[in-house]
Amino acid sequence: xxxxxAPDFWSGLFQVLLVGTGETLYMVGIALLLTVLVxxxxxxxxVGTERGGLFAAPxxxxxxxxxxxxxxxxxxxxxxxxxxxxxxxxxxxxTRLIVGTFIGSTAAIVPLAVVAIPFFARMVEIAIKEVxxxxxxxxxxxxxxxxxxxxxxxxxxxxxxxILGLSTTVTSxxxxxxxxxxVAGGGLGQVAIQYGYQRYxxxxxxxxxxxxxxxxxILQGTATWLARRFSHRARPARTRTSVPTxx
Amino acid sequence: xxxxxxxxxxxxxxTGATTALDDVSLDVARGEIxxxxxxxxxxxxxxxxxxxxxxxxxxxxxxxxxxxLTLLSPDQLRVARRKIGMVxxxxxxxxxxxxxxxxxxxxxIVGVTGAERRRRSLEILDLVGLGDKAGAYPAELSGGxxxxxxxxxxxxxxxxxxxxxxxxxxxxxxxxxSILDLVKTINVQLGLTVLLITHEMDVVKRVCDSAAMLxxxxxxxxxxxxxxxxxxxSRLAHELFPLGEVPPHAGNTVIEITFSGGSADRPxxxxxxxxxxxxxxxxxxxxxxxxxxxxGRTRLELPGSPVANAAPIADLRGQGLLVEIVGDGAASxxxxxSSSAEGAHA
Numbered sequence: 001x002x003x004x005x006a007p008d009f010w011s012g013l014f015q016v017l018l019v020g021t022g023e024t025l026y027m028v029g030i031a032l033l034l035t036v037l038v039x040x041x042x043x044x045x046x047v048g049t050e051r052g053g054l055f056a057a058p059x060x061x062x063x064x065x066x067x068x069x070x071x072x073x074x075x076x077x078x079x080x081x082x083x084x085x086x087x088x089x090x091x092x093x094x095t096r097l098i099v100g101t102f103i104g105s106t107a108a109i110v111p112l113a114v115v116a117i118p119f120f121a122r123m124v125e126i127a128i129k130e131v132x133x134x135x136x137x138x139x140x141x142x143x144x145x146x147x148x149x150x151x152x153x154x155x156x157x158x159x160x161x162x163i164l165g166l167s168t169t170v171t172s173x174x175x176x177x178x179x180x181x182x183v184a185g186g187g188l189g190q191v192a193i194q195y196g197y198q199r200y201x202x203x204x205x206x207x208x209x210x211x212x213x214x215x216x217x218i219l220q221g222t223a224t225w226l227a228r229r230f231s232h233r234a235r236p237a238r239t240r241t242s243v244p245t246x247x
Numbered sequence: 248x249x250x251x252x253x254x255x256x257x258x259x260x261x262t263g264a265t266t267a268l269d270d271v272s273l274d275v276a277r278g279e280i281x282x283x284x285x286x287x288x289x290x291x292x293x294x295x296x297x298x299x300x301x302x303x304x305x306x307x308x309x310x311x312x313x314x315x316l317t318l319l320s321p322d323q324l325r326v327a328r329r330k331i332g333m334v335x336x337x338x339x340x341x342x343x344x345x346x347x348x349x350x351x352x353x354x355x356i357v358g359v360t361g362a363e364r365r366r367r368s369l370e371i372l373d374l375v376g377l378g379d380k381a382g383a384y385p386a387e388l389s390g391g392x393x394x395x396x397x398x399x400x401x402x403x404x405x406x407x408x409x410x411x412x413x414x415x416x417x418x419x420x421x422x423x424x425s426i427l428d429l430v431k432t433i434n435v436q437l438g439l440t441v442l443l444i445t446h447e448m449d450v451v452k453r454v455c456d457s458a459a460m461l462x463x464x465x466x467x468x469x470x471x472x473x474x475x476x477x478x479x480x481s482r483l484a485h486e487l488f489p490l491g492e493v494p495p496h497a498g499n500t501v502i503e504i505t506f507s508g509g510s511a512d513r514p515x516x517x518x519x520x521x522x523x524x525x526x527x528x529x530x531x532x533x534x535x536x537x538x539x540x541x542x543g544r545t546r547l548e549l550p551g552s553p554v555a556n557a558a559p560i561a562d563l564r565g566q567g568l569l570v571e572i573v574g575d576g577a578a579s580x581x582x583x584x585s586s587s588a589e590g591a592h593a
Contacts, residue, residue, distance in 0.1 A: 134339040141299055141333035142404065143325045144356045152352060156343050232342050232384040 002201045016191055017207055023105040024187035024215070027177050031112035032170055039117045039169075040162075043124020044150060046072050054136070054146050054154075072121075079118030084176050087111055088183065108177065108185035116173050123165030127158040160227035167223030171216055178212070188212055248408060248440045249275040249298060254307030256293050256464075267293040268304065269464040275457070280434050280441040282451040284483070285461035291444040294461065295412050298442060299331045300324060312407055329357055332401030336413035338393040340385040346372060346396045347381040353403030371399045375429060391422035398429065402437070409433070411443035415450060427453045448486050452535050458483055472537050476507045477569050488533035488544035493573050500549045500556045501530065505569040507542040515568065516547065523559045525549055546573070 003009065048055035049069035056065045082090070088111040095102045095110040131154055139149045155162070181189025188208045196205030256268040267290045275281040285291045296302035297309055300316050309316045314327050332353075340349050350368040359367060372381050375395040385393055394414060401409060411430065415423040431454045434441050445451065451458050451472070459469030460483050468475065468483055476484045484505060493501055504515065520527050527547050534543030549556045553572050563570045 132339070134335060134337055135341060137301055138333070138335060138339035138400075139352070139356070140301055141328060141331070141410075142353045142356045142400070143328040145325060148356055152355065153341065157341055159343065230343060232386055 002195065002199050002204075004201070004203055013204065013207065016195065016204070017188075017211060020186070020188040020191040020208070021211055021215075024174070024177055024189070024212075027105045027108050027112060027180070027185070027187055028170065028173050030109050031116055031173050031177075032166075034109070034113040035116040035120045035169060035173070036166065038113070039120035040124055040155075042072065042076070042117065043121040044128060044154065046076070046121060046125050047128045054149060076118040076121050079114065080122070084111070084115050084179055087115055088180060103184045105186040108180040108187070111180065112173055112176055115176055116169055119172060120165065120169045123169060124162065127161035127165055128154050130161060131157045160231040163223050163227045163230065167220055170219050170223075174212060174216060248277040248312060249273070249281075249442060250308075250310040251294075251297065252308045252310070254294075254297055254304040254309065256290075256297065256302060257305045267464050268297065271307070271461075271464070271466050273459060273466065273469065275440060275442050277440055278434070278438055279456040280430070280443065280454050282455035282458040283442070283444045283461050284446065284448065284451055284458060284486075285444075286446055289461045290464040291446075291461055292412060293464075295410050295442065295444045298408075298410055299328050299333060329404045330406050331408045331410060332398075332404065332406035333410040333412065334394065334397045334401050334414045336416050338385070338390075338397045338417075340393055340396055340400075342385055345382050345384055346377060346388065346392075346399075349385070349396050350399045350403050353400045357404045368399075368403065371402050372396075374402070374433070375399045389422075390418050391426060394418065394422075394426050395429065398426075398433070402433065402439075407440060409439050409441045411441065413445060414443065416446070420449075423447075423450070424453065430454055448489075451483075452487060452537060473507060473540075473542075476505055476537070476542050479569060479571060484544070487535065487537070488542075490531040490533060490544060490546045493546075494530060496548055498552065500551060500553045501546060501573045502549065502556075502560060502563075503544055503546045503571045503573055504563060505542075505544045505571075506534075507540065513566075515563070515566070516545070519547075519559055519563070522562070525556075525559060 045055060045068065047053055049058070049065045049072070050056065053065075055068075056062060058065050058068065079087075091111045091114060092102045094114075095107050098110055099107045101107050135153050135157060136149055139153045144152065177185070177187050178189030178192065179185075181187050181191070181193050184190065188211060192205055192208040195201045196208060251271060251273040254268055254271045255266065257264050257266050259265060269290075271290075271294060273281075273283075273294075283291055283294060293302050297304050298311065300309065304317065307317075311327065312330060316324060316327055319327055341352065344352065347365075347368050350371055351364050354364045354367060369378065369381060372378050375398050377392060377395050377399065380388065380392060380396075383392075385396070388396065397414070398409075409430070414430075415426050418426060427450060430441060430443070433439055434454075441454075443450065443455070455472060457469070457471045458475065460467045468478070468481060470478070472487075475481045476487070478484065488505070490503065506515075516527055516529065519525060527549060530546040530548050532543060532545040534541060536542075549559065553560070560570055560572070
């Protein structure tokens with residue numbers, strides 16, 4: 001039991017929350033980076049290897065494309081269907097192999113990235129599929145390579161949808177990052193468990209909830225702002241004051 | 248410049264297979280505007296996509312500017328495509344790029360960088376009349392302006408050929424005319440060969456030097472407009488000058504005279520009435536300016552049977568006019584469209 005009237009309570013609370021927030025941001029930040037680095041190409045390949053896709057026949061072989069598509073599809077479904085609490089434990093050997101330990105914030109990055117990558121890959125898949133196939137055709141007619149089509153057409157044209165998908169992904173990484181707190185993964189989740197639950201400090205619990213809420217709000221707000229900034233589809237009415245002159 | 252030989256394209260296989268193109272051969276000469284006309288589902292889109300191999304034919308060869316595209320490796324094909332610009336019915340502009348950015352896309356792909364890319368993109372936007380809209384996003388442009396950006400993008404890589412896939416079909420008539428005029432201008436100024444597909448006869452009338460008619464994946468006829476006009480029974484010529492349904496004409500002879508070039512200026516009907524004492528009725532007429540020359544078709548009713556009118560008809564033919572007898576035993580052809588056909592007695 002923690003005594004809120006103790007003279008060093010507030011400074012202690014502040015210290016604990018500061019460390020916890022730092023750890024959470026660190027875990028989430030690195031996991032997010034890995035998620036984008038792996039999930040974005042994964043999503044693009046998932047769409048591309050579909051029938052009639054950009055990479056439908058890698059090295060001129062449609063069966064190879066089909067196999068790649070099936071395998072990735074399986075991995076993504078697997079990653080999406082195993083509950084995080086189980087995945088986290090099941091991945092301990094892998095985490096030890098990569099990080100050397102399964103305790104602490106660095107170790108927590110592994111299960112976080114593993115769960116977020118398939119999630120984000122699906123988001124990427126949805127965003128890329130929304131790109132009008134006519135745009136791909138136009139780029140092909142200009143003599144674009146497949147890489148140019150991906151980098152100049154598919155990704156830029158789906159950017160606002162990608163950003164919104166990414167913000168949903170971050171929110172769920174933050175959610176899962178709290179869960180790793182239960183197995184000594186650090187972060188605000190561990191603060192809530194250790195102080196709020198095990199030592200009955202309501203103030204700690206409330207503070208953690210408020211902090212996580214603020215982090216999520218800031219990220220969502222930024223994502224929405226960025227998405228609007230990159231979307232040139234429908235402009236707000238005020239910029240349309242000048243009616244386009246005929247042709 | 249473009250030579251399509253025995254090209255067929257089948258989608259699907261087995262019992263579900265559909266043939267979009269059936270042994271199509273087509274030749275487009277350097278510097279001309281060639282129009283392929285046909286209704287939707289005729290295979291036009293497949294045909295024009297076969298020219299830059301966006302759609303690979305099931306069989307046959309496509310040769311563009313001396314390169315047999317159907318034989319090229321994927322890398323060689325990409326380079327060859329840079330000689331072939333393409334514009335689309337729905338413009339297909341990147342929403343996230345400005346007009347200038349869209350034009351620069353074509354230059355980026357070709358590998359033009361930095362200041363040269365900016366200079367060239369602005370120059371092309373000027374050429375298509377959008378110099379002041381370089382910074383506008385497609386959402387801020389009208390349909391006609393978007394298509395001008397589409398044309399500018401297609402021209403960015405200095406192509407020798409422009410493919411136009413129903414480029415004006417999503418535009419209103421006035422905008423259509425201005426876009427067609429632009430196509431004509433770049434055809435003349437840049438010496439570009441243009442292959443366009445359309446379902447609108449007006450497009451063919453306005454800009455095309457040659458045309459082909461596509462139906463159910465087959466070419467029915469093709470050639471220069473001038474030669475098609477003087478070809479008896481040409482469906483293209485009939486659709487260029489629609490005269491409507493042939494009205495009932497009991498006992499009388501209905502003939503259709505096609506004029507082109509010099510004969511359009513002569514008082515043919517007046518001469519006919521005077522020389523043979525005939526009560527000639529004009530059932531319909533359509534006159535167009537095609538390739539800068541007057542051309543047209545007139546439907547006349549002459550009293551009496553075709554046999555009785557053999558002499559005047561022979562006289563008309565002797566003047567170098569194309570005369571076709573419609574109805575009453577002659578192969579009658581009913582046009583689908585019925586504009587500009589007004590009955591009037593002369």
